[in-house]
Amino acid sequence: xxxxxxxxxxxxxxxxxxxxxxxxxxxxxxxxxxxxxxxxxxxxxxxxxxxxxxxxxxxxxxxxxxxxxxxxxxxxxxxxxxxxxxxxxxxxxxxxxxxxxxxxxxxxxxxxxxxxxxxxxxxxxxxxxxxxxxxxxxxxxxxxxxxxxxxxxxxxxxxxxxxxxxxxxxxxxxxxxxxxxxxxxxxxxxxxxxxxxxxxxxxxxxxxxxxxxxxxxxxxxxxxxxxxxxxxxxxxxxxxxxxxxxxxxxxxxxxxxxxxxxxxxxxxxxxxxxxxxxxxxxxxxxxxxxxxxxxxxxxxxxxxxxxxxxxxxxxxxxxxxxxxxxxxxxxxxxxxxxxxxxxxxxxxxxxxxxxxxxxxxxxxxxxxxxxxxxxxxxxxxxxxxxxxxxxxxxxxxxxxxxxxxxxxxxxxxxxxxxxxxxxxxxxxxxxxxxxxxxxxxxxxxxxxxxxxxxxxxxxxxxxxxxxxxxxxxxxxxxxxxxxxxxxxxxxxxxxxxxxxxxxxxxxxxxxxxxxxxxxxxxxxxxxxxxxxxxxxxxxxxxxxxxxxxxxxxx
Amino acid sequence: xxxxxxxxxxxxxxxxxxxxxxxxxxxxxxxxxxxxxxxxxxxxxxxxxxxxxxxxxxxxxxxxxxxxxxxxxxxxxxxxxxxxx
Ligand SMILES: Cc1ncc(C[n+]2csc(CCOP(=O)(O)OP(=O)(O)O)c2C)c(N)n1
Ligand SMILES: [Mg+2]
Numbered sequence: 001x002x003x004x005x006x007x008x009x010x011x012x013x014x015x016x017x018x019x020x021x022x023x024x025x026x027x028x029x030x031x032x033x034x035x036x037x038x039x040x041x042x043x044x045x046x047x048x049x050x051x052x053x054x055x056x057x058x059x060x061x062x063x064x065x066x067x068x069x070x071x072x073x074x075x076x077x078x079x080x081x082x083x084x085x086x087x088x089x090x091x092x093x094x095x096x097x098x099x100x101x102x103x104x105x106x107x108x109x110x111x112x113x114x115x116x117x118x119x120x121x122x123x124x125x126x127x128x129x130x131x132x133x134x135x136x137x138x139x140x141x142x143x144x145x146x147x148x149x150x151x152x153x154x155x156x157x158x159x160x161x162x163x164x165x166x167x168x169x170x171x172x173x174x175x176x177x178x179x180x181x182x183x184x185x186x187x188x189x190x191x192x193x194x195x196x197x198x199x200x201x202x203x204x205x206x207x208x209x210x211x212x213x214x215x216x217x218x219x220x221x222x223x224x225x226x227x228x229x230x231x232x233x234x235x236x237x238x239x240x241x242x243x244x245x246x247x248x249x250x251x252x253x254x255x256x257x258x259x260x261x262x263x264x265x266x267x268x269x270x271x272x273x274x275x276x277x278x279x280x281x282x283x284x285x286x287x288x289x290x291x292x293x294x295x296x297x298x299x300x301x302x303x304x305x306x307x308x309x310x311x312x313x314x315x316x317x318x319x320x321x322x323x324x325x326x327x328x329x330x331x332x333x334x335x336x337x338x339x340x341x342x343x344x345x346x347x348x349x350x351x352x353x354x355x356x357x358x359x360x361x362x363x364x365x366x367x368x369x370x371x372x373x374x375x376x377x378x379x380x381x382x383x384x385x386x387x388x389x390x391x392x393x394x395x396x397x398x399x400x401x402x403x404x405x406x407x408x409x410x411x412x413x414x415x416x417x418x419x420x421x422x423x424x425x426x427x428x429x430x431x432x433x434x435x436x437x438x439x440x441x442x443x444x445x446x447x448x449x450x451x452x453x454x455x456x457x458x459x460x461x462x463x464x465x466x467x468x469x470x471x472x473x474x475x476x477x478x479x480x481x482x483x484x485x486x487x488x489x490x491x492x493x494x495x496x497x498x499x500x501x502x503x504x505x506x507x508x509x510x511x512x513x514x515x516x517x518x519x520x521x522x523x524x525x526x527x528x529x530x531x532x533x534x535x536x537x538x539x540x541x542x543x544x545x546x547x548x549x550x551x552x553x554x
Numbered sequence: 555x556x557x558x559x560x561x562x563x564x565x566x567x568x569x570x571x572x573x574x575x576x577x578x579x580x581x582x583x584x585x586x587x588x589x590x591x592x593x594x595x596x597x598x599x600x601x602x603x604x605x606x607x608x609x610x611x612x613x614x615x616x617x618x619x620x621x622x623x624x625x626x627x628x629x630x631x632x633x634x635x636x637x638x639x
Contacts, residue, residue: 121569125576130622133568150622186619305616 009140009168010039013101016144017045022072024048024063024422026056030076032116033103035168048422048451051443053080055415057087058441060098062419064091065402066377066429068218070151071098071419077105078116081162082123086409089127091158093406094239095216097151098158099144100128106166107135121162129157137170154186155303156216186304188318195315196298196328200230203272205337207292208232209255212239212405213277213301215398219321223276227251229329233341235263237278239405242395250338252345256284257541258387261348264539264547266341267292276300277321280310281406290546300324350392357507358532361385361460362392364511365432368458369393371515376400376428377420381413381437383467385460387537389432411440414457418444421453428456428519435461435488445498448524456518457495457526462533463488470536474554475543495526502526557586558611559630560618562601566592567623574601574624577617583607598625 007015013036017025026048029037040047050056053075060071071091075084081102091098105114124131130150132143140163147159200206208230214223220243227234227244234244235255244251253260255267267273273295278284285291288310299306299313300321307316317324354360365388372378378393379402380386386403395401402420404412417431438459448455462469469483495502501521505514505528518527539550564570571590578585587604605614611634615627 122572125569125573126580303620305613305620307616309613309616 005042006171007174008035008039009137009163009170009172010036011042012140012172013144013163013168014039014043014045016141017072018043020070020148022070025072025074026050026059026063026419027074028053028056028076028080030080030103030116032077032105032165033074033080033101033168035165036074036101036103036163039168047074048418048447050415050418051446052441053083054086054411055418055441055444055447057084057098057100058090058412058415059419059422059444059447060100061087061091061094061096061412062379062402062416063423064096064098064419065416066399066420067423068399069423070148071096072101073098074101076103076116077120078118080116081120082118085123085127086411088124088158088160090404090407090409090412092127092129094212094404095156096158097156099147099151100158100160102160102162103168104133104162104164107164108166110164120160124160124162127158128160131160131162133162133164134167135164137167137172140167140172155213188304189316191317191319191324191327192315193317193327196317197330199272199296199298199315200328200330200332203332204334205270206230206232206272206274206332206334207267207270207295208234209237209267209273209275209278210234210240210243211237211276211278212398214240214243214321217277217302217321219277219325220397222322222325226325226329230332231334231338232274232332233266233338235259235267237281237284237405238390238403240278240398241390241401242398245396246394249342252341254390256281256547257286258391258537258539259541259547260391261539261550261552262341262344264541264550265344268546268548270295272296272298274298274300276325277302279306285310286541286547287544357509359506359508359511359529361388361529361531361535364515364529365389366392367511368430368515371519372430373428373519376430377402377424379403379413379416379420379429379431381431381433381440382408382410383434383437383465384462384470384535384537385432385434385466387467388460410437413437414455415441415444415447417455417457418447418453421455422451429454430456430458432458432460434466435459435463435485435491436465438491439488442494445495445500448500449498452523454523456521456524458518459491459526459528461488461491461528461530462535464533466533466535467537469533473536474540474551491526491528500524500526502528504528504530506530555606555608556611556634557604557606558634560603560605560611560615561628561630562603562618563625564599564601564621565623565625566597566599570599570621570623571601573621574603574618577621578603578605578614581614581617582609583614
């Protein structure tokens, strides 16, 4: 039957997706993308209907981050396309390879304020790595191949392809182009290996500052080997967590605003900062001109524009980390510094003592982390619960901790977990969410139900926009403005409405059994953990303050 | 404020000019003049961009260079100058 049918633009789209190994896409249909959904009908690609295009975009992000493959999402024109934007911005900020396909009104109607017409191509400029609008059916295959190549090449990122309805319907020659090579690739200046070796041979107190770029470059083994050979004590960014083995004796934890005391003090004292796939983000550096004030900098990256952007590099090592890290892995004699760092790590280790019956979120998250199966992938939303997860859960690979880093987007956790579960059907996926964030994409519970995804949701419920409340208490004289969520819905009943098993706990004595029940449950599960609304995330480096001047309590 | 003159060569692709303008504004550079033309034989566009900013021009050059359709970005030192004010 299908042999009779001529290939259309929509059919070609799925052929190219399959050529790139795409098995799963996330999306939501509508008028201007109907020919593509019609072609989906005949395709081998499996489509996951989300309940909001933002959910589809975050699921694509979660899919990409958990699997290392390109995430693909589809949306119709106008409001469908604009609903993708937050997800694309998130993917851009965290360098995640995503291809977004949007339907557009027919070319003849474009520019006439047609029904559901929005200039998504124009809107995409600030929230994608690159974008295309296809106006000739003969360009479609090449554009789609380029979209995949660009999403993955160099520093990864999201690419949008806007396809007008008549192009989706147009008949096209079935032959598929070969994968294109990118023209105009940025040519990297040669790595400054000589200067870097000189800096390494002089250093007494070096620190390895590990970012998300290492995992993205597939260079975890090389990074770990570098850390082992050199013996340099290491710290991690939020996105880098899992890159260094968290049980490594020279690893000091996360740095920055909510970093460990040991990590921040060590960075402030170091004489050489070796930044690898990291970009000196303001949440990492605190007051920039007092960040690691006595350090020289070796900066490894793939993106020329990150060198000297926020901190001047004394040696820039641009290019593939897999090649460059081994070239600089030389043994160093820094035993006294290692001992000092290890001592700080012991002296400032986490304290899980917490008086009273109420549940202490850091301790619960640690207990989940200690008991979750191997290769569990944790996603988070944004707020206090996110920082507690980053501080108190341990990950052995960055693809096992998916959190919205650069954009800090509430509503990320549940749809990202959907994407992660689709990409890794047999692994345990846990979304650590907050009561505020959870409600931002709560409709995705329907996606979980529809596909019977066994996602576990740990809802840290303080009935507050807790992180904002914490800042209001600390920096706005306790004037609590619009951060109370006492009127939240009954979350257990809400989960049950989506056929999701749920339980609520309020006391320490209930924690262990509840975690066990959740982890042993076959299907999706929501565990609501009510905590004291006054609990704060510590340590905290106040805004525009040097990282050694962290607050540790009120 | 420093004045700089950039000469950019780009593939003659959709919205390449908009992309350059967007990046220039976002990265903190004001545009004081622009000149753009396309060689229809080679499909290469040449854009001369006069910009000013407190920021170092390398920051902008690196960001424009990252745009997919860009072939080359040059800073014309003879035309770039420190403003007197
Ligand atoms: C989309 C979006 N809107 C607003 C914010 C600002 N914001 C950051 S944390 C936060 C509170 C989050 O509350 P909740 O999810 O309950 O987490 P908690 O801090 O209480 O753990 C807000 C409003 C944001 N990060 N993202
Ligand atoms: Mg909350």
